[in-house]
Amino acid sequence: MHRSDLVLGGVRSGKSREALRLAASVPPGFRGAFLATAQALDADMRARIERHQAERPRGWATVEEPHDVVRALEGMATRYDVVVLDCLTLWVANLYLRGEKAAVVIDAADGLARFIALRRVTLIIVSNEVGAGVHPPTEVGLHFRDILGEVNQHVAAAVDRVSYMVAGIPTIIKNALPARDLRGDSS
Numbered sequence: 001m002h003r004s005d006l007v008l009g010g011v012r013s014g015k016s017r018e019a020l021r022l023a024a025s026v027p028p029g030f031r032g033a034f035l036a037t038a039q040a041l042d043a044d045m046r047a048r049i050e051r052h053q054a055e056r057p058r059g060w061a062t063v064e065e066p067h068d069v070v071r072a073l074e075g076m077a078t079r080y081d082v083v084v085l086d087c088l089t090l091w092v093a094n095l096y097l098r099g100e101k102a103a104v105v106i107d108a109a110d111g112l113a114r115f116i117a118l119r120r121v122t123l124i125i126v127s128n129e130v131g132a133g134v135h136p137p138t139e140v141g142l143h144f145r146d147i148l149g150e151v152n153q154h155v156a157a158a159v160d161r162v163s164y165m166v167a168g169i170p171t172i173i174k175n176a177l178p179a180r181d182l183r184g185d186s187s
Contacts (some may be wrong), residue, residue, distance in 0.1 A: 002081075002119040003177060006156050008129040009165030016052060018163065018170050019084050019124045024057060026122065030081040033061040035072055037091040052086065066094040070111045077120035088127035088155065092148045102147050109151040113158035127152050129164065 005022055009015045023032055034056060040046040053062070061080070065072035069091055076083050085091075095105045116123060129152070130145045156162045162174040 002122045003161070004116045004119070004123045004125070004159040006125045006127065006152075006159045006162045007165060007170070008127055008152065008156075008162065010129060010133065013165040014168035014170075015126045015128075015165050016055070016086055017168065018165055019086060019126050020055060020057070022124050023060075023082055023084050026082045030122075031061075031079065032057060032059075032082040032084070033063060033076055033080040035069060035076065035083055035085045036062055036064045037066050037069065037085070037087060037094060038064075039066050039090075039094065066091065067098065070108070070115050073112075073115055073121070073123070080121060082122040082124070084124045084126070086126040088125060088151060089130075089148060092151050093144065096144055096147060102143065102150075105147050106150055106154065109154040113154050116155070116158040123159075125155060125159065127155070 005019075007015045007018045007022070009018075026032065036052075038048070038052075056062070063072055063076060069085060073083065073085070092105055095108065100108075128148065130148050133145075136142045136145050156174065159174075160176045161172065163170040163172050165171075
């Protein structure tokens with residue numbers, strides 16, 4: 001049975017590393033892929049993307065989709081057993097910067113929540129927690145924080161497990177899974 005995880009945390013808190021750890025616990029022979037939402041718009045982002053690519057397991061595919069993650073996931077679910085979606089923060093930013101209204105972004109998040117409920121693939125999702133940070137000084141920053149916070153809530157409600165990363169240490173804040181890991185071993 002497929003499961004879903006949301007890994008939240010601040011910047012450089014270990015979110016992607018935790019997603020990789022969860023992905024590495026899948027049974028041998030499972031086909032894995034990354035759904036990357038980042039766009040290499042500057043040298044810093046290119047360096048980040050390259051660093052993340054170097055950390056990925058050998059043999060895992062990468063699909064890049066900055067806007068329509070649900071459509072990408074629908075296609076990936078027929079080819080892969082496990083998908084790491086990294087990350088919701090950049091996906092929301094891409095939609096917001098494209099000029100999408102908040103309601104459209106929330107509708108897209110609801111579409112993602114519906115996909116999660118279908119359990120067609122084991123899905124590990126990464127996102128930034130923005131509710132505990134500094135109050136954004138601009139209207140654009142405020143709107144983005146509010147939209148991402150709402151998207152995170154919709155996705156968190158849909159997934160089986162939510163973990164919050166602090167200094168590389170995960171704290172489970174929601175767990176609707178039986179006492180098993182991805183391999184099916186009892187805890």
